[in-house]
Amino acid sequence: MALIVCLQASWAMAGEPFSKVSAITVTGVNHITEQEFLYMFGIKVGDDADSESIAKGIKGAFLKGCFVDIRVYAEDGGLLKIEAIERPIIESIRVDVSGEVSSRKIRELFILKEDSEFHDALVEDAAVKLKETLAKKGFPNVKIRQDVLKGKKPGKVIIHLIVDEGEPSVINHLNINTPVAEVKDVLQISEGDIYDKDWINAEIEAAKKRMITKLLYFNPAVSEAVYDETTGALTINIDPGKKLVLNFKGNNHLSDKELKQEMPFVEYGSVNEDTIEEAIASIESLYHKSGYINVLVEYKKVENPSEIQLAFSITEGQEYKLADIVFKGTTADTVKLSDVMESKKDSPYNPDIEEDEEESIVNYLQNDGYTTASVKSYKPVINDKNKTVTLEIEIEEGSRLIIADVKVAGNQAIAAEKILAAADIKIGRPYVETELFNARQTALTYITQQGYVEADIKVERQGDTQEITVVLHVSEGKKYYFGDTIVRGNTRTKWEVFRRVLKHTRGEPLNMAIVYDEMRELYKTMLFTSINISTVDAKEGEKDIVFEVKEADAGTVDYGIGYSDYEGLKGFFEVKYINLQGMNRQIAMKARASQISRRLSLAYDEPWFLGNMLPFNSTLLYERKEERNIDSGKVRYRTEKYSTSVSIGKNFTEKLKGLLSYEFAITNTWDLQPDVILTKEDTGTLAISSIVPSLIYDGRDNPFNPTSGILAGTTLKVASKVLFSQADFAKLSGYVNFYQGLSKGLIVALSLRSGIGQGWSNTVDMPIIERYFLGGSTTVRGFSQDSLGPKGADGDPTGGNAYLMGNAELRISVIDNFGLVTFVDTGQVWTKLSDYSLKGLKYTTGIGLRYMTAAGPIRLDYGYKLNRGPNEGTGRFYFSIGQAF
Amino acid sequence: MRKTILLSALTLLIFHTLALFCGSPQAGLIDRVCAFVDNDAITLGEFQEVYTQTKAKVPSITKEEVLTTMINRILLKRAALAMKISGTDEDQIIAEYIDLKVRSYVIIKEEEIEGFYNENKKEFAGAGIGDVRAETEKEVNARLAALLLELRKQAYVRIQLE
Structure with missing residues (x-):
């Protein structure tokens, strides 16, 4: 016993360091991993522990929200024994109900949910609330019994609800x-x-x-x-009260429907003096927008016990246009001043926007350093003869303030040079308050990122002459450091998924920008519907970071149907689970079918291969398809393919990604038209074993409908007998797509794609399933699918070993979700690279309609051949979904 | 001498037997959770420190009273932070919250108390102005107790002192 007392004394001296922790054992942890527990506990083998750090460890781990008690014992030799007692989790809620309400509805009304925390008082409270809710829903005699059963897994319980609805209250x-x-x-x-x-x-x-x-x-x-x-x-x-009957007279420029839409009576639910005044103001405003500055609106209201008849009589007057805008008293560029105004020359003059126009002018001048600028007078000069208005605007500019110097005051730990560099206020620039506000924000962000999260900056302007000094008064406040990181709400997702995303470490200066980056990375996993971040004061100068997550449904089922001109009716069905073993591993089974093809794939994705950020994919695929002449319906050939592939990726930067794949495919090709056969590998069963490295750069702003940026990539496919392939060939393909917005709703899109292939050993030409084909909705529009390039004796396309293609599109947004496209496509396929000649390029042009949807634009294009050959059609229509490139 | 050896041997035997029954080596409790408010734990060590300090000032105070006060402080601080109340330390944050949620409804200026007392002297049936002030303080305490009860209802609070 003396030994025990002695041991206790050695560990229990508050605040004094013990000998190093030699080992830690943890028991009673089921809901989370031991690794996560120890991370939150914050003491590891080799650390010096004392009663203070142990208390902190207990409090830190407790923040996880899944414990009732955490007991820490010490043993001789620096061994820490931790016994955790977890709060039970509701594994499932079983419902037995007699009557009309479904079990699902009962579960919905019951305030406790599966995977949430359990304790006795909560269950009783939830049962009482359920009874009250059901009574309000017409079951006043409901009886509820709740039993709590042991769950299948340790630390889990099952709630069994037995609901006897009793006799419901029915509306007889x-x-x-x-x-x-x-x-x-x-x-x-x-x-x-x-x-x-x-x-x-x-x-x-x-x-x-x-x-x-x-x-x-x-x-x-x-x-x-x-x-x-x-x-x-x-x-x-x-x-019901009275019914409103509305009538309009004298309105020619605006229809009854347009006017009724502006009436405020429905919104307010009343027809009185105020709402009628507002209605008149709305009508006048509508006319003013169209330049009818002298419109007159009168009304007559007749009321009887059941109706209110309201008749508006409108005298429209004439339409007035803005002839010119004349500025006085300003040295500013008047063209630019006119540009910031809503009123435009030769457009209808609107007298209602005077205040907005004055504000725009003043804002423009203030942003140019005229801090006291104002509009002295705003005078519309009306010319009744020409039905025009000339705006005469007199401005009082005041003096223009220029920043002559910038100083920093009040800073203690952070150097003034660094604050100035962050603020980046240019000497010699006009003094613009909005720019100063942004500079202050940038400097403040820099300071808070150094751990001074309570910092503040006040901006002072010194000097009244034209040259002024800006002083940034910095109050740094206390410096904080990262404490523990706690994740709450993850019942399925393992700690490892969070650990690999968390970049900050305990003891580093607190920088919330890092935490928000981590939050973004977590959202990218698609595992969470919401992530809230909060900080908790830990020990002196430290803040614990708490991620409160809400997990999304990991299993999804997707399906859809569509139509395209080449494939006809098509559809897909996909079942996916994205959180295998709680590690964000994904498995997906996808079936796709159209009138000419069937495809079934099973894919497995591991985002962190062998614990490193190397996305790994493994896919099994079955595919069967027919290649047809779209015009005659004649089958050119049929293929059936079984393949397996594995790939590993590496994100070099956020935009640049590399991929290395291996693919083994067995393909059977039959029913070939005799004139398309170039090589013996074209028909029959062929095994191709290949290695495919590729590099992709994606700098687009939106992958479905890009408006700016570049997408580029290159792929090399090498198949060889060394890899047990029946054909030896290499093919190198590349593409560059460029997108640039020219003005609002106008985008230019350019694309250049090319590929070359070469066989060796016994393979002269690449097999038909690997050869290049052009023509169709995503390549050279105007030509039918795969019809461009070399042809056999009967006119069937053979495909080739080299191709070059270019596309240029002007994408115009017309109204709402509708858009127009004009395009020029060019391209050619050659049997061999040596046949390559720019003279052989085919050119097409065309026009298309777009309707934007969440899945990408639905498009209808017509391509017209510019240099067609003899007996060729002029062009063709295409209908499909997604941009051409 | 033989007696001494026998006594020593017996002592050693008893020691080893005790050690065997106790389990060897026996672990000593360093700390644990003695109460919590949702996810905020109060550790035994933390509680003992506060209890010792309080007991020195108020000898009649019980362990339960000290622990209840610690729990109440957590509840009040959390509610204050939820309202974005800030302060230099925990005491100030809690005091500001109580001022806002309790005292602002009860506290009346001294001159108002005196004026009201003088105007309605008859109604107070001989009670002095000090009694009126005491009534006001009582009202503050009653409102604070009601507020704490409400905060406690919304939280998962558990005491496990035993």
Whole structure:
């Protein structure tokens, strides 16, 4: 016993360091890994531990939110024994219900959910609340029993709810008392419905809205529903109020429909002096926008017990256009000043935007250093003869302030040079408050990133002459460091997924920018629907970071159908699970079919191969397809392919990615048209074993509908007998796509693609399944699918070992989701690289329609051949989804 | 001498037997969680330190009272931070929160108390102005108790002192 007392004494001296921790054992941890626990606990083998750091470790790990107790024991020789007692987790909620409400509905109404924390008081409270909810929903006699059972896994429980609904309250008689028959139908309650108070109250509110918006009644009054328990009669009294009848006279420029849309009566639910005034103002405003500056609106209101008749009489007057804008008293560029204004020369003159125009002018001048600039007068000079208006604007510029010097004051730990470099305020620039505000923000961000999260900067302007000094008064505050990192809410996702994303380490200066980067990385895993970050004060000068995550459904089912001119009707079905073993590993089974092809694939993805950030993919694939002449329907050849591939990727930068793949494919090709056979490998069964390295640069702003940036890539495919391939060849392909916005809604897109292939040993030409073909909706539009290039004796395309293709598109956004495209395509396929000649290039041009959807644009293109050969058609239509490139 | 050897041997035997029954080596508890408010733990070591300091000032205070005070402080601090109340230390944050949520509804200026007292002297039936002030303080405490009860209802609080 003496030994025990002695040992306890050696560990229990508060604040004094013990001998180094030689080993740590953890028991009782089931919901999280031991690794995550120890990370949060913060003491590792080799550390000096004392009672303070152990208490901190307990508190840090407790923040995870899954413990009831954490007990730390010490043993001789520096061994720490940790016993954790976890809060039980609800493994599942079983529901046995007798009656009409479904088990699913009961689960939905029960406030406790699967995977959430369990404790007795919560379950009792949840059962009471469920009973109250069901009583309100028309089951006043409901009885609920809740049993808590042991879960299948340690630390988990099953809640078993036994619900006896009892006799429901049913609406046997429905009495809707109203003087107007049409109003009865707005209340969608029927006899036989269960008396659900919440639903009936919601229905009464909805009925009121319908009466206002659809039937144009104002101030409808609906009484509270009265339910008679003994007879089951439900009584509701409705007084719809008066109906509004609107009439417009004298309006030629604007239609009744356009005017009605602007009426405020539905929004306010009343027709009175104020709302009528607002209606008149809205009508006048609409006319003013169109240049009708002298429009006159009068009204007549006739009211009887059931209706309000409101007639607007409109005298439109003439349309006035803006002849010119004349500026006085300014040295600024008047063209630029005109540009910032909404009023434009030769456009309708709108007298209602005077204040906005003045603000735009003042903002422009202030942004040019005229801090006291103002508009002295804004005078429209009306010419009734020409029906024009000339705007005369007189400006008082004041003096222009120039920044002559920038100083930093109040800084202690951070050098003034570094703050100045971060703020980047240019000497000699005009003094512009918005620029100074941005500079202050940038400097403040820099300071907070050094751990001074409470820092502040006040900007002072010194000097009243034209040359001023800007002083940044810095208050650094206390420096903070990263403490523990706690992740809460992850019931399926393992700690390892977070650990590999977390870049900050304990003891580093606190920098929330790093934490937000980590949050973005976590979102990229697609495992979470929400991530909230908070900080918790830890020991002196440290802040713990808490990630509160909400996990997304890891399993998804996707399906869709579509149509394209070449494949005809097509569809896909995909089942995917993205969080295998809680490690963000993915498995996906995808089936795709069209009128000419079938494809089935099973893919496995590991984002961190062997613990490194190397995305790994393994795919099994079955594919069967027919290559057809789209015009005649004649089958050129049929193939069936079984393949397996593995690939490993490496992100060199955010935009540059490398990929190394190995693929083994067995392909059977049959029904070939005799004239397309170039080599013996074209027909029959062929095994191709290849290595495919590739490099992709993706600098596009949006992969589905890019408006700027570059996408480029190159791929080398090498198949050789060394790899047990039946054909020896190498093919090198490359592409560069460039996107640039020219102005709002106008984008130019350019693409250059090329490829060459060469066989060796016994392989002269590449087999037909590897040869290049051009023509179709994504290559050279105007030519039918795969029809461009060398042809056999019967006119069937043979494909070739080299190709070159270029595309240029002008993408124009027209209105809402609709767009127009004009394009020029060019390209050619050659049997051998030595046949290559720019003279042989084919050119097409065309026009297309686009309708933007979430999955990309739906497109209809027509391509016209510019240098077609004899007996060739002029061009063709294409219908598909997605941009051409 | 023989007696001494026998006694020593017996002592050693008892020691080893005890050691065997105790399990060897026996672990000593360093710290654990003695109460928590949701995910905020109060460790036994932390509690003992506060209890010792408080007991020195208020000898009649019990362990339960000290622990309840510690829990209340966590509840009040959390609620204050949720309202973005800031301060130089925990005491100031809590005091500002209580001022805002409790005292602002109860505290009346001294001259107002005196004015009201003088105007309604009859109603107080002989009670002095000090009694009125005490009533005000009582009201503050009652409101604070109600607030703490509400905060406690919204949290998962557990005491495991045993």
